[in-house]
Amino acid sequence: MPALIDPISHINPTHTAAWNRLIDQAARAQQLSIADYFSHDEQRYQNFNFSTSHVQANLSRHFINESILADLLALAEDCELAAAINSLEQGLPVNFTEHRPALHCQLRTSSTQTKEEQLAADCRSKMQRICQQLHSQQWTGFSGQPITDIVSIGIGGSDLGPRMAAEALTPYHNSKVRVHFVTNIDPCDLEHTLAPLKPDNTLFIVISKSWGTLETLTNAKAAKRWLTDRSQQSDISKHFIAISARTDLCEDFGIDEDNILPMWDWVGGRFSLWSAAGLPIALATSYATFEALLAGAHDMDQHFFNTPHRHNLPVILALLEIWYVNFWGCSNVAVLPYDHTLRLLPNHLQQLTMESNGKSVDRQGRPLNYASAPVLWGSAGTIGQHSFHQLLHQGTQLIPVDFIVPLNSHSSNQAQHQHMVANCLAQAQTLMDGQSSEQVKKQLLEAGYSEHDAALLAQHKAMPANRPSSIISVDKLTPETLGALVALYEHKTYAASIIWNINAFDQWGVELGKTASTTIYTALQNACAGLENPATQAACQALTPPNIKPPTP
Numbered sequence: 001m002p003a004l005i006d007p008i009s010h011i012n013p014t015h016t017a018a019w020n021r022l023i024d025q026a027a028r029a030q031q032l033s034i035a036d037y038f039s040h041d042e043q044r045y046q047n048f049n050f051s052t053s054h055v056q057a058n059l060s061r062h063f064i065n066e067s068i069l070a071d072l073l074a075l076a077e078d079c080e081l082a083a084a085i086n087s088l089e090q091g092l093p094v095n096f097t098e099h100r101p102a103l104h105c106q107l108r109t110s111s112t113q114t115k116e117e118q119l120a121a122d123c124r125s126k127m128q129r130i131c132q133q134l135h136s137q138q139w140t141g142f143s144g145q146p147i148t149d150i151v152s153i154g155i156g157g158s159d160l161g162p163r164m165a166a167e168a169l170t171p172y173h174n175s176k177v178r179v180h181f182v183t184n185i186d187p188c189d190l191e192h193t194l195a196p197l198k199p200d201n202t203l204f205i206v207i208s209k210s211w212g213t214l215e216t217l218t219n220a221k222a223a224k225r226w227l228t229d230r231s232q233q234s235d236i237s238k239h240f241i242a243i244s245a246r247t248d249l250c251e252d253f254g255i256d257e258d259n260i261l262p263m264w265d266w267v268g269g270r271f272s273l274w275s276a277a278g279l280p281i282a283l284a285t286s287y288a289t290f291e292a293l294l295a296g297a298h299d300m301d302q303h304f305f306n307t308p309h310r311h312n313l314p315v316i317l318a319l320l321e322i323w324y325v326n327f328w329g330c331s332n333v334a335v336l337p338y339d340h341t342l343r344l345l346p347n348h349l350q351q352l353t354m355e356s357n358g359k360s361v362d363r364q365g366r367p368l369n370y371a372s373a374p375v376l377w378g379s380a381g382t383i384g385q386h387s388f389h390q391l392l393h394q395g396t397q398l399i400p401v402d403f404i405v406p407l408n409s410h411s412s413n414q415a416q417h418q419h420m421v422a423n424c425l426a427q428a429q430t431l432m433d434g435q436s437s438e439q440v441k442k443q444l445l446e447a448g449y450s451e452h453d454a455a456l457l458a459q460h461k462a463m464p465a466n467r468p469s470s471i472i473s474v475d476k477l478t479p480e481t482l483g484a485l486v487a488l489y490e491h492k493t494y495a496a497s498i499i500w501n502i503n504a505f506d507q508w509g510v511e512l513g514k515t516a517s518t519t520i521y522t523a524l525q526n527a528c529a530g531l532e533n534p535a536t537q538a539a540c541q542a543l544t545p546p547n548i549k550p551p552t553p
C-alpha cells in the first residue's frame with residue numbers, strides 16, 4: 001500500500017488566535033439581540049446579502065457583524081482554507097485516507113483538458129445516446145413495446161441525489177417515460193413499485209459504484225427475477241442498464257457491455273449525481289436539462305474557486321456553521337425548502353453533510369477537542385410549520401435555519417405561491433422577533449382575561465426571539481439554479497471540513513454496520529449461532545422462537 005500523504009495542512013482550529021477572539025465575540029453577541037444589530041446598521045440587510053449567478057443569500061438575521069465576520073474570516077485564513085480550496089480545484093488527493101482526489105467539479109465542466117474531464121465527456125455522450133433512444137421510443141423491450149417506465153435501483157449517493165433532482169425538476173419531466181426509484185432492502189419497496197408495471201415496458205437502471213452494496217444487489221437480483229420470470233434470460237440486455245466502477249461485476253450480473261456506464265473512484269458516492277448516476281434525472285427530464293444542471297453547478301464551482309472569502313457564499317455559510325456549532329453550542333441545523341418539489345433536498349443534504357463531516361478524529365487521527373458536523377434535518381415548508389416548527393420557536397435548543405425559497409413559481413397560480421413566500425418570510429421574522437410575555441399579557445388583558453390568567457398564559461404563549469436564519473433564494477427553480485444550490489452545499493461542506501481539520505471525503509463509519517448485518521443475517525438462518533453480543537443474541541432468539549421456521553434464504 002502506498003503511504004498516506006495528505007496535501008492539506010494540519011491546523012487545529014482551537015490553536016489559532018482567531019478561535020480565541022471568537023470565544024470572546026460569542027460571549028458579547030449572546031448579550032445582544034438580532035434586532036440590536038439592525039438598529040445599529042441601516043444598511044444591514046444589504047450588507048449581509050450575498051449573490052452568485054444563480055443563488056442569493058440574505059444573512060442579516062444572524063448574530064454577525066463586520067467584526068465577527070472579520071474574525072471568522074481570520075479563522076479561515078489561519079486554517080489555510082484558500083490553499084485547501086486550491087488543492088480541491090487542482091485535483092490533489094484531498095481524500096488522503098483513500099489515496100484519492102475529489103474530482104466531482106470535473107464532471108460539470110465543458111473542458112476536456114484533463115483525463116478525467118475527457119472520461120466524463122465520453123460518458124455524457126453515452127448518456128445522451130441512451131436518452132435519445134428512450135425518449136424517441138426506439139429502445140424497445142423484449143416484446144417489441146417501447147419502454148415507458150424506468151426503475152432506478154441504488155442507495156445512498158446512488159439514489160438520494162438523482163431522486164432529489166428528478167423530483168425537483170418535475171416541471172421539466174417529459175411525457176415519454178416515468179422514472180421510479182427503489183432503494184430500501186425492505187422487499188416492499190421494489191414490490192410496490194413494480195406492482196403497476198409490466199416487464200415488457202420496464203427498464204431497470206442499477207446504480208452502485210462498488211457493485212457490492214447489499215440493498216442494491218438484492219433489489220437488482222429480485223428485479224432480474226421479476227423480468228426473467230416473464231421473459232428469457234437473454235432479454236436482460238434490453239431491460240437493464242448498469243452504472244458502476246466495477247464494470248466486470250456488472251457483466252457477471254448479465255448486463256450488456258453496451259449498457260454499462262462508468263463511475264470512478266475519484267468521485268465520492270454523495271457527489272455522484274453529476275456523473276452517469278444522474279442518468280435517471282436526464283431520463284425523467286431531458287438530456288439538455290441534465291446539462292443545464294451541470295452548468296449551474298459549474299457556475300457555483302467558479303464562484304467558490306475565484307471569489308474572495310468575504311463574498312464567497314459557500315465559505316461564508318461554512319463559517320456561519322462553525323460560529324453556531326463551535327461558539328454557540330448548536331448541535332442541529334434545519335434546512336426548510338419553501339418549494340414542494342425541493343422536499344427531498346434535506347435528505348440529500350443529510351448524506352452530503354453528515355456522511356462527509358460526521359467525524360470525531362482530525363486528519364492526523366487525533367480525537368477532536370471540538371464539535372464537528374451538526375445534525376441536519378428538515379422538510380418542505382409550509383408542512384413543517386404544522387409539525388416541528390413548535391420546537392424551532394419555543395424549544396430549548398437554538399437551531400439555525402436555512403430557508404430556501406424560489407421567488408417565482410412554475411405554477412401560474414402566483415397568488416397561491418405568494419402564500420408560500422409570505423410564510424417563509426413570516427417564519428424568519430417570527431424566529432428573529434419572537435413575542436415578549438408583556439406584549440402577550442397586554443393582549444390577553446384586553447381580551448378580558450384576569451390578571452392571574454393573563455400572566456400565566458402569557459408565559460406559555462411568549463416566543464423567545466433571536467433564533468437565527470438564512471434566506472437562500474433563487475429566482476425560479478430551474479436546472480441551473482438547482483445545480484448551483486446543490487453545489488453551494490457541497491462546497492460549504494468542504495470548507496467547514498477544512499476548518500474542522502477533518503477529511504470530508506471518506507465514510508469509514510458506515511462499514512462496520514454492513515459487516516454486522518451479514519453476520520446477523522446468517523445467524524437468523526442458523527438458530528442464532530455465532531452471535532456474541534448478548535442483546536443481539538436475545539433479540540435473535542425473540543425474533544425466531546423455536547416454533548417459527550427460519551426465513552428461507
Ligand SMILES: O=P(O)(O)OC[C@H]1O[C@](O)(CO)[C@@H](O)[C@@H]1O
Binds near residue numbers: 213
Ligand atoms: O454506490 P454504492 O457503492 O452502492 O454505495 C452506495 C452508498 O453507500 C455508501 O458507501 C455508504 O454505505 C455511500 O457512501 C454510497 O453513496
